[in-house]
Amino acid sequence: MSEANRKKTLILGVGNLLLKDEGVGIHTIQALEKENLPAHVKLMDGGTGGLHLLAWLEGYEHIIMVDATLDNNPSGTVRVIEPRFATDFPPLMSAHEIGLRDMIEAMVLTDNLPEIHLIVISVANINEVNMELTPVVEKSIPEVIRVIKELI
Template sequence: MKNLVSSLLTLEKEEKILIVGLGNTILKDEGVGVYIAKKLSSLKLPTRVKIVECGTDLLRIMNHYSQQEKVIIIDAVRGGKEPGTIYQFDEEELLNIRAQTRSVHQISVSSSIKLLKKLSSSWSKARVMLIGIEPKIIDYGNDLSPEIKISADRIIRKIHDILQKNNLLV
């Protein structure tokens, strides 16, 4: 989680941060991003840090969260590695993701970000990163696989610790 740590530890004073959980909660591990966002939303955060559960449509947040300077997207990502593997992509990597590492949504996270940045001048300035977790099971069901839950809880703890270290918990 080196990229996450370095990204969040370089927070600018008063920088607006958006953490987005993507996923479909009725398809088991596909809901991991929403699971993480729900857990993080219980934290008491200053108004400049927003947590949002976005479902499967990243584009729907365009107008509601257009002033964020740093955006961290969390989602299930198929990369062909062991279930529970955590991937981290900075913006350049995210915008160049090929088919071998991809989101399981109809429109990819990469395509959504490209579109957001083209359509909105405020989104064009935002720095974006993706944290992905390799899913084990994408089939009907509401619970996460044990390996996926372990990885999700690691991410939650890491984000919590970084926010706390930066005095962003109130």
């Protein structure tokens, strides 16, 4: 497929770097900055998410979000979800879950919903203050990058 025919894609890492594993989405974006990605793919550190990101998401046909989740799976478990509605999110996402859900609902209401893939990484704790990931969650980043490359 030629570059001109590829979907304009945004990879959006969400999280809080100050809260250890809760920042895995941001750590993933930092790792992706060292990768050789196609020109139609852009990276964004979305911080803790929220409706303020809506304007930045305009114009993308495909959005891949990366975030931590408290879902009772073993830490470091990587899953891909295709949310079409806020109810498609895992029951307990990270500290900014409401912002991401609201963002999806707003896109649905404005009939401006691109193709969305949500990559969630299971974590055990989102309240521990530290800027480093736990080893088990850090080891999941190469798998997340592999999944992202398959999706793009």
